[in-house]
Amino acid sequence: MSIIKNAQQIQCMRYAGSLTARVLEAVEPLVQPGVTTLALDQFCHDYIVQHLKAIPGCLGQYDYPYTINTSVNEVVCHGWPSNTPLLEGDIVNIDVTVKAEGYYGDSSITFLVGEVSESARHLVYITQQSLYRAIAMVKPGVKLGDIGASIDEFAQSHGYSVVKEFCGHGIGQQMHEQPDVLHYGVPGQGMMLQEGMTFTIEPMINQGTARIKMHADGWTVTTQDKRLSAQFEHTILVTQTGFEVLTLRDRERKSFASYLDLENKNDAIHFL
Ligand code: MF3
Ligand code: CO
Ligand code: CO
Numbered sequence: 001m002s003i004i005k006n007a008q009q010i011q012c013m014r015y016a017g018s019l020t021a022r023v024l025e026a027v028e029p030l031v032q033p034g035v036t037t038l039a040l041d042q043f044c045h046d047y048i049v050q051h052l053k054a055i056p057g058c059l060g061q062y063d064y065p066y067t068i069n070t071s072v073n074e075v076v077c078h079g080w081p082s083n084t085p086l087l088e089g090d091i092v093n094i095d096v097t098v099k100a101e102g103y104y105g106d107s108s109i110t111f112l113v114g115e116v117s118e119s120a121r122h123l124v125y126i127t128q129q130s131l132y133r134a135i136a137m138v139k140p141g142v143k144l145g146d147i148g149a150s151i152d153e154f155a156q157s158h159g160y161s162v163v164k165e166f167c168g169h170g171i172g173q174q175m176h177e178q179p180d181v182l183h184y185g186v187p188g189q190g191m192m193l194q195e196g197m198t199f200t201i202e203p204m205i206n207q208g209t210a211r212i213k214m215h216a217d218g219w220t221v222t223t224q225d226k227r228l229s230a231q232f233e234h235t236i237l238v239t240q241t242g243f244e245v246l247t248l249r250d251r252e253r254k255s256f257a258s259y260l261d262l263e264n265k266n267d268a269i270h271f272l
Contacts, residue, residue, distance in 0.1 A: 017246025148185025
């Protein structure tokens, strides 16, 4: 299948993306100390199936048995929902994929659970910022290496490291399509963006070492040094002049717009 979507496919992607955004908006108020990630999973499942009349995209993909990934603290990605309650001070990434009209939307947020340490908040803020900066670069003619390098350099400039083993991806009628969207790279190298491409950018940024540990369950990925890891993800469309964030949430729209205005005036706004 072509990596360039036509107008009708883009309409379906917009719809799937908007539903994905709505799940994250709906689950946000439930992310509080004491809630279990299994309860969050159940909520997202029912919200997608019953309220949005759509399909939980992760459920059954590669035999994954849940609707969302819940990655707490040192978990980098693909954490399984569990019966362990979230604690005040935790950070938790919730990654949601929704299938609707035959197409996928994919997005994630790292939430702060109650009062969180300044250092954890900073990691989460910089991770979101790295995604926003990368999205702002998207337009026809830009190379994937430009985007990857921007994320890696930004993370390193704050003393953090980028996970290299997992990447963003093309997305459409399959959750994972070509191309791979690496969060590091060499400017000027890699595939050139073209109008009509749809892909995710989903940087995972660590406080300490970039090195990860794969656990025996075949899913859970943690940092090797057990320090924190954060992640944000959006599904992006390359337009004629730039980009459209297909999974942008209503409440995020305003802060992202002001971010774009202030981009070169030294990050003045805090989103968190
Ligand atoms: N949503 C994840 C991503 O960003 C994929 C999760 S793998 C699955 O690509 F098996 F859980 F679906
Ligand atoms: Co993804
Ligand atoms: Co995802």
